[in-house]
Amino acid sequence: MMPKIAYEKRLNANQLAAVGSPDGPTLIIAGAGSGKTRTLVYRVAWLVEKGIPPEKILLLTFTRKAAQEMLQRVEAMLGQNCQGVAGGTFHALAYKILRTYGSRIGLPGPLSVIDRKDSEEAIGKLLKSLGLGKNKDFPDRRECLELHSRIINRGTPFEKGVGLFYPHWEPFLPQLKALEEGYEAFKRQHCLLDYDDLLRFTLTLFTEVPEVAETCSASYRYVLVDEYQDTNLLQAEMVRFLVQTHGNLMVVGDDSQSIYGFRGAHFKNIMDFPRSFPRSRLITLEENYRSTQPILNLANTLISFSNERYSKCLFSRSPQGLPPVCVELPYEESQSQFVVQQLQKLNREGMAWQEMAVLFRAGHHSFNLEIALQKQGIPFVKVGGRRLVEGSHIKDFLSYLKVVANPQDVLAWERILRLLEGLGPKRAQDLIGQVQIGTDWSQRLSSLQHYPRLRSQMEPLESLLKELTGEALQPTQALELIWEYYRELLPRIYEEDYQRRQKEIEEIIRVSLNYSDLEAFLGDLALEAYEGEKTGEGGRLTLSTVHSAKGLEWKAVFIIWLTEGRFPSIHALETAEETEEERRLLYVAVTRAKERLFLTYPQALSPRAGGWQHHEICRFLTPIPKEILPRLGEPTSSEPSKKEVYPSSDPDNGFPVGMRVFHPLFGTGVIQEAPRERKVRVLFKRYGSKVLHLDFAPLEKGEAPDARPAL
DSSP states (O other): OOOSSOHHHHSOHHHHHHHTOOSSOEEEEEOTTSOHHHHHHHHHHHHHHTTOOGGGEEEEESSHHHHHHHHHHHHHHHTSOOTTSEEEEHHHHHHHHHHHHGGGGTOOSSOEEOOHHHHHHHHHHHHHHTTOTTOTTSOOHHHHHHHHHHHHHHTOOHHHHHHHHOGGGGGGHHHHHHHHHHHHHHHHHTTEEOHHHHHHHHHHHHHHOHHHHHHHHHHOSEEEESSGGGOOHHHHHHHHHHTTTTOOEEEEEOGGGOOOGGGTOOTHHHHTHHHHSTTOEEEEEOBOSSSOHHHHHHHHHHHHTOSSOOOOOOBOSOOOOOOOEEEEEEEHHHHHHHHHHHHHHHHHTTOOGGGEEEEESSGGGGHHHHHHHHHTTOOEEEESSOOTTTSHHHHHHHHHHHHHHOTTOHHHHHHHHHTSTTOOHHHHHHHHHHSOOOSOHHHHHHHHTTOHHHHHHHHHHHHHHHHHHHSOOOHHHHHHHHHHHHTTTHHHHTTTTHHHHHHHHHHHHHHGGGOSOHHHHHHHHHHHHHHTTOOBTTBOEEEEEHHHHTTOOEEEEEEOOOBTBTTTBGGGOSSHHHHHHHHHHHHHHHTTEEEEEEEEEEEEEOOTTSSOEEOOBOTTTTTSOTTTSOBTTSOBTTBGGGGGGSOOSSTTTTOOTTOEEEETTTEEEEEEEEEETTEEEEEETTTEEEEEETTTSOOEESSOOTTSOOO
């Protein structure tokens, strides 16, 4: 019977070799954008056309949706139902096996599976019962669950795991051990399994009852695994049991995109595959169908410095294209301005907003940019990480500032009351209805003295509000005062993760350094929360953490904050393995771009204490030749005409001290310091002193044009 699918016409040579691979173990190293999913889909179709019963094929993915979409594509190609193919996640397969055979190792039935939120809640109750809930130094419920999960997924004894993964928690080892034992007892008592239990008990079953493992292996003659670089030790061990009777295993993955070590993914699984499965075939997919060659040249060079990797070199049949560019900015505000200007330029040239993305290492890295985007009316959606003012702790923190700016703000005043110990939302609302809202703070607070439960808390609150209203304060000064008061409340209100919330509050204080006007600061934050929810013509720009961007692509990509301590993260540099994962994370970010790629970093940051804090460029970019990654303002062999971006012989470059200038974002200002190295300091009436770079700051001489007034 002739096959329905013309594989030779639809696949390149390496994809075809993978799809038609003979029985036995096969490792497919699929570079970014090389058609990994396509190859898996055609492999399943090829097996079915070869006469393999669909129910004898097992396709393991990391989401049920991914498996369903692949099988739907197979059915569309073959014109027949392939629902018999066992497609799904490791956890779903494990649950199916345990429901059938779990009693063989003493698991009671029926089994109930709890999700992460339920697990956190159970651990939270145990923390309180053990008297650990109010210890500010003890790990919170989420951290305790992460510790449990990481130790289980790595197959490490508990005490050793604490010392290996969280050595700073070793002083709490007895308490952590008691918590772990209590959590396990709680699950046994209530017949509950968490996600990690599904995997470990399946392995226990396979180990203690070998005939069950053999039966499961015989049920599936062909096993395919997607994203193998993201498997943990337990999942890799499950795979070995599942193929023990036949050895027909095909795994697809990319070692260069292994970025989930913090979730338990084990990089060595894919690197050790040839040793774990002797006589395995290795097929590399290197033809990229996503990016232009200049972008791939950067990706290839970047990953070539990895300590351990499979050899591959991505190439495209679209060799033309603009090179990626690395841009050094004076400070964070300049970085946001540059990104906004380039986005607007690309949009004017015909690129829709949804075809562009800005990527970053951590969610709070985009806070400053979010405000700049909102000011320019650019519609965006944020993926991975909370938006600037969405956190309840940020709303709490800003409520004190809001009632200073507007004493009639009932909602902010109610939020302040809810933070007082012993008051719930309903009682706070009742009090608001009873207390006259006016401009006299002492009168308002004295009205609250009638409530005995509040008296002890009135003095610090009254002191704060008097300081805030006593004299005109800069936004940062006001927030510093509020922080001295609010930092005492934070651990009580958000006991489970107050450390993370504290860092985000400090970030918003730093954002306030760009403002000299209280109303402008609060107005921009409020608009950021509102405008970002709108969709404009052509969809929305994407802001995303790199982890959330994996598997996605855009025509133009901006990667921001490429400085030491941010990207790579200061928290991921303790071991060589963590550092290498940060390099792979940048590789993932770079390979999201199809046509245009911008990498940016601010040279300095204004810290809360004042002055300038110097930033070093990301270590992964320094060894890359300028022919591969041109630096803005530096001539390259292919761009000799760019010399005009260097400082001219004119010492003030046409912007002498005292000249009045106009900037579309900051309005009218006066030159404070003449340009040096293309950087000029300008004093703006509304925004204070700013350092701008003449190469990308749209600075014009003279007053604001009548048709475009200053903001």
